[in-house]
Amino acid sequence: MTAPRFNRRGVWAIYRFEMHRFLRTIWTGLATPVITTSLYFVVFGSAIGSRMSNVGGIPYGSFIVPGLMMLSLFNESIFNASFGIHMPRFLGTIYEPLSAPLSPFEIVLGYVGAAMTKAIGVALVILATANLFVPVHVLHPVWMIGFLLLVAATFCLFGFIVGIWAKGFEQLQIIPMLIVTPLTFLGGAFYSIHILPEPWRTITLFNPVVYLISGFRWTFYGIADVSPGVSLAATAGFLIVCLGVVAWIFRTGYRLKS
Amino acid sequence: MSAPVVSIRGLSKLYAGGHEALKDVDLDIARGEIFALLGPNGAGKTTLINIVCGIVTASAGTVSVDGHDIVTDYRAARDRIGLVPQELHTDAFEPVWATVAFSRGLFGKPANPAYLEKVLKELSLWDKRKAKILELSGGMKRRLMIAKALSHEPGILFLDEPTAGVDVELRRDMWALVRQLRDSGVTIILTTHYIEEAEEMADRVGVIRKGELILVEDKHALMEKLGKKQLILTLAEPIAAVPEGLAEWEVELRDGGAELVYTFDGKAERTGIPSLMRRISDLGIVFKDLATHQSSLEDIFVSLVSERGGGAG
Numbered sequence: 001m002t003a004p005r006f007n008r009r010g011v012w013a014i015y016r017f018e019m020h021r022f023l024r025t026i027w028t029g030l031a032t033p034v035i036t037t038s039l040y041f042v043v044f045g046s047a048i049g050s051r052m053s054n055v056g057g058i059p060y061g062s063f064i065v066p067g068l069m070m071l072s073l074f075n076e077s078i079f080n081a082s083f084g085i086h087m088p089r090f091l092g093t094i095y096e097p098l099s100a101p102l103s104p105f106e107i108v109l110g111y112v113g114a115a116m117t118k119a120i121g122v123a124l125v126i127l128a129t130a131n132l133f134v135p136v137h138v139l140h141p142v143w144m145i146g147f148l149l150l151v152a153a154t155f156c157l158f159g160f161i162v163g164i165w166a167k168g169f170e171q172l173q174i175i176p177m178l179i180v181t182p183l184t185f186l187g188g189a190f191y192s193i194h195i196l197p198e199p200w201r202t203i204t205l206f207n208p209v210v211y212l213i214s215g216f217r218w219t220f221y222g223i224a225d226v227s228p229g230v231s232l233a234a235t236a237g238f239l240i241v242c243l244g245v246v247a248w249i250f251r252t253g254y255r256l257k258s
Numbered sequence: 259m260s261a262p263v264v265s266i267r268g269l270s271k272l273y274a275g276g277h278e279a280l281k282d283v284d285l286d287i288a289r290g291e292i293f294a295l296l297g298p299n300g301a302g303k304t305t306l307i308n309i310v311c312g313i314v315t316a317s318a319g320t321v322s323v324d325g326h327d328i329v330t331d332y333r334a335a336r337d338r339i340g341l342v343p344q345e346l347h348t349d350a351f352e353p354v355w356a357t358v359a360f361s362r363g364l365f366g367k368p369a370n371p372a373y374l375e376k377v378l379k380e381l382s383l384w385d386k387r388k389a390k391i392l393e394l395s396g397g398m399k400r401r402l403m404i405a406k407a408l409s410h411e412p413g414i415l416f417l418d419e420p421t422a423g424v425d426v427e428l429r430r431d432m433w434a435l436v437r438q439l440r441d442s443g444v445t446i447i448l449t450t451h452y453i454e455e456a457e458e459m460a461d462r463v464g465v466i467r468k469g470e471l472i473l474v475e476d477k478h479a480l481m482e483k484l485g486k487k488q489l490i491l492t493l494a495e496p497i498a499a500v501p502e503g504l505a506e507w508e509v510e511l512r513d514g515g516a517e518l519v520y521t522f523d524g525k526a527e528r529t530g531i532p533s534l535m536r537r538i539s540d541l542g543i544v545f546k547d548l549a550t551h552q553s554s555l556e557d558i559f560v561s562l563v564s565e566r567g568g569g570a571g
């Protein structure tokens with residue numbers, strides 16, 4: 001019997017396994033972002049937001065919705081993808097996909113595809129939760145879905161890399177805690193970078209997260225800190241870098257094969 | 259040997275840390291045989307298996323499985339292989355049925371509940387199909403690893419130390435299972451450092467030491483060729499030295515002079531035993547017990563390993 005050129009059943013097996021793990025803890029997986037988002041709206045929306053003026057003509061509560069979605073999308077993408085590949089490495093069960101007739105691309109597709117599904121699901125739950133507190137209007141829904149997919153794919157690939165790189169569960173937390181969360185908070189999730197004085201405004205432009213949040217906010221309200229085209233290009237650039245690193249990991253076997 | 263089902267040529271592995279795990283190994287495995295790869299811990303057995311299965315990258319050499327190169331035609335090669343690793347790597351919270359179905363899916367095979375049911379029944383796991391892996395005993399987990407490896411109907415099964423750390427009863431069950439698999443047409447390659455296991459099951463034996471395959475031989479031929487028989491006489495009174503009258507038999511004195519040991523060729527027409535016994539009687543040497551001993555594969559293995567450079571590595 002000839003082995004198939006594309007092992008779709010193998011990809012599906014990994015995807016379904018990962019989703020099953022997520023579904024086992026679905027209530028905690030979804031309750032956490034719902035509660036966190038609600039708290040953001042209680043604090044930023046009601047307590048502080050009511051004292052703040054509109055940003056670019058958008059009420060402050062509505063303004064922060066895309067940033068909140070991005071914040072969760074980054075964290076969920078990195079967490080799910082890094083945990084998804086780190087767990088079999090930790091348990092030793094990674095021998096199964098490595099010894100199966102699966103190409104590196106198919107292995108990544110299974111793990112990253114499942115992580116993307118989970119991360120996008122959480123982002124959409126946040127959108128629904130936010131809609132209970134503030135009016136949310138999506139001006140460019142197709143672009144919004146496109147940005148969600150692109151950013152989720154990029155950060156899930158990034159998470160996959162972190163999951164391969166990490167030698168233990170502590171290291172899994174380092175990148176999201178020390179790099180991604182600070183960059184997100186400083187990347188215009190809760191404010192427009194136009195309100196920053198120089199030189200901070202220029203310095204902020206070196207933060208890649210600015211482009212992701214700005215582009216995503218544009219899909220909602222048509223306003224952006226930087227041009228949506230630049231945002232798209234920056235996101236695509238980051239995606240290509242992550243793809244290159246993942247390809248290198250499989251070519252060299254870095255921390256996967258000795 | 260007809261076309262080998264696994265063909266290994268010039269296989270070497272040098273790990274990044276500088277450890278040379280395999281040195282220019284050549285090996286052919288015949289279809290349908292049970293091949294036991296013997297060697298002390300750290301000899302390179304697991305590295306060899308892991309290279310064939312795609313988990314470790316070889317530094318040099320080639321491996322083909324059923325004519326398919328494991329690198330350039332890895333899908334076809336891996337499709338034919340089932341692997342039972344030494345460690346019990348499992349997802350503790352997964353149910354038995356789900357984990358076996360997952361393994362089959364990874365190999366791109368369509369769902370076949372009837373086949374999986376057969377495998378689980380043969381391995382006495384059917385009643386546990388809904389149980390989570392963490393609820394299984396050690397023996398059940400080991401059988402589950404075999405079920406996972408068999409889930410995609412492989413023609414070649416690699417068993418890496420299948421009975422390491424299991425009790426005697428389970429070990430015997432495992433041996434029966436391996437024979438049953440071979441009878442169903444599966445080629446079995448197992449590694450072990452339990453010589454008894456190889457002696458019990460294998461058709462052919464390979465001995466690996468410090469990354470070098472120092473011997474590959476039919477088990478019975480090996481035992482015939484390198485095995486020896488001994489007559490052991492336990493003396494009523496210890497003696498200080500072998501009497502000169504016994505010089506022509508080249509007997510040895512053991513256990514502080516309490517045992518006389520005569521090594522002979524069991525298949526020779528004349529073993530020399532009757533004349534030796536007469537001479538012992540003539541010399542007035544009294545013995546209180548008499549026994550014969552045939553060397554086991556273990557004796558041969560220990561002798562081989564020590565001959566080639568002193569002890570297990």
